[in-house]
Amino acid sequence: MDKATNHPYDELLAAYSAGSLPLSQALCVSAHLENCKSCGQKLQRLNRVGSQLMQQLKPARASEQLKNRLLDSLDALTDEAAEHEPTKVDPSVPRCLHQFIDSNYNDLAWKRVSADIHSVELCRDSNGAKVELLKIKPGGSATTHTHLGDEYTVILEGSFSDEGGLYRQGDFMVRTDNDQHTPVATQDRECICLAVTEGPIQFTGLVSRLLNPFIRRGYA
Amino acid sequence: MQAMTKRKAPSDKLAALSACMTRIANDRDKSAFAELFDHYAPQIRAYSLARDPGADLVADDLVQEVMTRVWLKASKYNSNLANLNTWIFTLARNCRIDYLRRNSRYVTEIDPTDIFNDMEDEGPGPFQMAQQGRAEESIRAGLEELPREQAEILTKVYLEGKSHQQTSEELKLPLGTVKSRVRLALKKLEVLVVR
Ligand SMILES: [Zn+2]
Numbered sequence: 001m002d003k004a005t006n007h008p009y010d011e012l013l014a015a016y017s018a019g020s021l022p023l024s025q026a027l028c029v030s031a032h033l034e035n036c037k038s039c040g041q042k043l044q045r046l047n048r049v050g051s052q053l054m055q056q057l058k059p060a061r062a063s064e065q066l067k068n069r070l071l072d073s074l075d076a077l078t079d080e081a082a083e084h085e086p087t088k089v090d091p092s093v094p095r096c097l098h099q100f101i102d103s104n105y106n107d108l109a110w111k112r113v114s115a116d117i118h119s120v121e122l123c124r125d126s127n128g129a130k131v132e133l134l135k136i137k138p139g140g141s142a143t144t145h146t147h148l149g150d151e152y153t154v155i156l157e158g159s160f161s162d163e164g165g166l167y168r169q170g171d172f173m174v175r176t177d178n179d180q181h182t183p184v185a186t187q188d189r190e191c192i193c194l195a196v197t198e199g200p201i202q203f204t205g206l207v208s209r210l211l212n213p214f215i216r217r218g219y220a
Numbered sequence: 221m222q223a224m225t226k227r228k229a230p231s232d233k234l235a236a237l238s239a240c241m242t243r244i245a246n247d248r249d250k251s252a253f254a255e256l257f258d259h260y261a262p263q264i265r266a267y268s269l270a271r272d273p274g275a276d277l278v279a280d281d282l283v284q285e286v287m288t289r290v291w292l293k294a295s296k297y298n299s300n301l302a303n304l305n306t307w308i309f310t311l312a313r314n315c316r317i318d319y320l321r322r323n324s325r326y327v328t329e330i331d332p333t334d335i336f337n338d339m340e341d342e343g344p345g346p347f348q349m350a351q352q353g354r355a356e357e358s359i360r361a362g363l364e365e366l367p368r369e370q371a372e373i374l375t376k377v378y379l380e381g382k383s384h385q386q387t388s389e390e391l392k393l394p395l396g397t398v399k400s401r402v403r404l405a406l407k408k409l410e411v412l413v414v415r
Contacts, residue, residue: 010402010403010406011384011399011402011403011406014377014402014406015377015383015384015402017378018313018377018378018381019313019314019316019317019336019381020377020378020381020382020383021383022383023317023321023328023330023332023335024328024330026330026332026335026336027330027335030334030335030336042411044306045355045359045411046406046411047306047309047310048303048306048355048356048359048411049359049363049374049378049406049409049411050306050309050310050313050378051303051305051306051308051309052305052356052359052360052363053363053374053375053378053379054263054266054267054305054309054312054378054379055263055305056363057263057266057267057270057379058266059262059263059265059266060262060265060266060269060279061262061265062257062261062262062265062280062283063280066261066280066283066284067254067257067258067261069284070253070257070283070284070287070288071250071253071254073288074248074250074253074291077288077291077292078292079292079293095334096334096335098334099330099331099333099334123328123329123330124328124329125328125329125330126324126326126327126328127326131330
């Protein structure tokens with residue numbers, strides 16, 4: 001299901017592969033990857049670059065003590081991850097968002113932003129970036145607000161268009177603060193997007209948790 | 221790239237290591253685990269020390285995390301689908317992301333587990349696997365020929381785990397220059413050509 005036609009740029013994908021991308025941006029890349037085979041293939045090759053770079057490092061000797069400690073621990077190990085219950089989340093929700101969504105998009109506590117837009121904040125990243133879902137009614141304008149940092153968007157359902165063309169499910173976009181685009185959801189259905197807006201660095205997760213008791217309950 | 225040495229990992233070595241994975245999966249074979257430890261633990265420690273020089277305990281913790289997952293996930297690993305070296309790299313990367321999240325000064329509410337875990341279990345598929353051996357060799361050769369300033373940036377991003385922003389601050393280069401050097405390096409390595 002290779003529907004996406006707008007992809008993360010290469011150095012962003014490389015940062016994702018390296019693990020050096022802020023997790024909020026990594027969420028967007030991951031949501032895109034679930035819809036994009038060609039970026040998945042690129043990622044495999046980028047991981048190979050990481051692997052080669054690691055192999056070229058001068059090996060740093062590990063102690064026998066560490067080895068024996070590990071060997072002694074093996075029998076007692078259990079795979080906690082494997083014991084998780086099967087998910088009840090709607091399969092259309094990207095896996096990376098299951099940590100925020102219990103069942104489906106409809107059951108979230110959407111808040112009205114404008115006549116055309118509802119939103120629900122999912123969380124904050126350590127760099128202050130806000131992670132939210134936006135729901136734009138059919139034919140509605142997706143312009144929310146002016147903001148300072150870059151905005152990363154992935155379309156999860158529906159589609160919208162702007163001066164640059166049509167954007168469909170899986171499409172990945174970065175908008176900088178001086179972009180003057182005016183995206184509009186297509187008439188056939190509502191459009192749901194994952195949006196990450198970079199914020200001031202001092203805005204930590206603690207603050208957003210205090211401001212968002214719902215989210216706190218939602219997945220604590 | 222003074223920190224790097226030329227060290228070939230011939231394919232028969234890789235085949236022997238892959239066989240260790242099978243022995244762990246089938247027989248819970250601890251001597252196979254010890255063999256994997258001897259090969260990969262020094263690499264994983266070097267990877268950790270590249271980001272946190274001198275932090276030996278952090279490096280040991282990372283080895284413990286990665287090798288624990290190797291033991292637990294051995295039965296899911298399929299050598300026909302994923303190169304073991306690359307699989308270990310993604311495990312080390314994921315464990316490091318996890319560690320940094322738990323030990324950061326700044327709180328993030330995002331759990332990386334479901335963002336990155338896919339790649340641990342799913343390989344590139346049989347078609348790419350056929351080309352993988354050649355790709356490994358060409359990436360290795362390409363890295364050796366990379367201009368110094370491009371190799372330096374890849375080291376920052378991949379091994380030291382620096383964001384583009386941090387890299388630009390440390391090297392006193394404009395952000396745009398950092399990004400274009402990453403792009404140029406990847407182009408040289410031909411990793412972005414979708415065949
Ligand atoms: Zn893509």
